[in-house]
Amino acid sequence: MTEIDLNDLSLAELKTLEKDVAKAIAYFEGRKKAEAIAALEERAKEFGFKLEELTRLAPTKKRPASEAKYVHPENPSVTWSGHGRKPQWINAGLAAGKSLEDFAI
Structure with a gap:
């Protein structure tokens, strides 16, 4: 090797080298995975x-999407279910002195 x-390399050369190494690693891993799958298929055969x-897994049950509980005051197509992080428009409204009930559907 x-x-x-x-x-001795410039920043541009180092970044090019970094990209080339990432591509080489991805190609190597892909080739090894393909070899492993081929070997497993042969063994199963x-x-x-x-x-x-x-290898078929049991299907996972998807939860239905949560219903919207809050609506954007200026754009009714933008909603929030109340789960997860608060959207920016909720945070801005709360900072302006509004309450969550002001956004309730």
Whole structure:
């Protein structure tokens, strides 16, 4: 392997090298994953199965989207369910002296 003196490289050359290394790593990992999948498919075939039959996971249950509880005062198409982080327009309203009830649907 060739040694590279990183101290001799400019910032642009270092950034190019960084991108090239990231691409090489991604390519290497992709190739190794493909090899692993091929080996697993071959092994499953020896037992009379397809790999997808053995790795199929139970379907996850998705929760329905929460209903909106608060509405933007100037744009009724913008809503918030009350879950998660408060949107900026709620924070701005609260900072202006309003309460959450002022935004309630």
